Amino acid sequence: MKTYCLEVRGDFACFTRPEMKVERVSYDVITPSAARAVFDAILWKPPIRWRVTRIEVLAPIRWIxxxxxxxxxxxxxxxxxxxxxxxxxxxxxxxxxxxxxxxxLFLRDVRYRLHAHFELLNKSEGPEKYAEMFQRRACKGQCFSRPYLGCREFSADFRLVEPGASEPAPIDEIRDLGWMLYDLDYRNPDSPSPRFFQARMKNGVIEVPSWDSEEVRG
Structure with missing residues (x-):
């Protein structure tokens, strides 16, 4: 199972906390669902599903x-x-x-490295076709829709990070981010339910548990 890495950046971002009913207040960092949406914007197909495994914070957390x-x-x-x-x-x-x-209350001047792999929902197909499609599109900076950082008006720039490439280290910060939105469970399409996990950033890195992990709760 190959893991892909994207570096994304933008002037502004808002990963809205669901408990804020009126005014928008962002989480401190990008959520797994927003990171998954970046990969979906480059390659979305019904037979595949992206799973984010790691988030690296490359720029200091700043607010506006x-x-x-x-x-x-x-x-x-x-x-x-x-x-x-x-x-x-x-x-x-x-x-x-x-x-x-x-x-x-939004984030500004954000920059992340996002790690994810895709799962095949149709086991009769091989992953090679979709792997080649994503690799080609990401290398050329192509996308089906413009990636964004939480809100559609906050567009994101992205580039594919090749394995073994020399890249800057994440920020040197440890922070307990509390309960964070993981993603929505669409098993009931008419009423998707949110799922959360206890997010912790260690030396600028957030390890994202698997969807079926005990750490992820609905």
Whole structure:
């Protein structure tokens, strides 16, 4: 099982804590789900699933307060279902009628090395095809959608880190990050449930447990 490594960086990031209901407050570092989304942005296929195994923090953890305009709601699922059933419907959202100004505590000048491998959901296929696709796209800086750091407006730059390459060491910091969002469990697509793990950063490195580990709790 080959592990791939990406270096990602961005000017701003927000990995929102789910316990914050109104104002956005970020975790101290990128979450496994946000890291997985970076790999998905480069190569997403129904037969594979990315698993993040390690996160290395390369830049000091810095914060910034920002106030932004956001929408107070989204188009309801019921309206979407009705429009799909009838072949027509009104799904527009009028920004001026639903605009809200909210403050947020975000990260700035972030830089990470993310380690992950993919699992085959369809055991009848071999991994070579998907491995070659990811390697080719990551080397060229290609992606299906622009990777982002928690919020879509916080886009990320990435590059593939080759095995054995000489790279800078992670930050020299030890920190207990508390309970962190691992990812969402989509076994019930209509109501995905969050799963968490106790995250600890040691010398800038966070070891991510496997999905079925006892350390991951729903």
């Amino acid at each position: 307060n920002l106030r932004r305009n956001e929408l107070g709601g989204v188009v309801s699922k019921q309206n979407v279902r009705t429009a799909m059933k009838n072949g027509k419907g009104h799904l527009g959202v009028y920004i001026e009628d639903d605009r809200q100004q909210r403050a947020g």
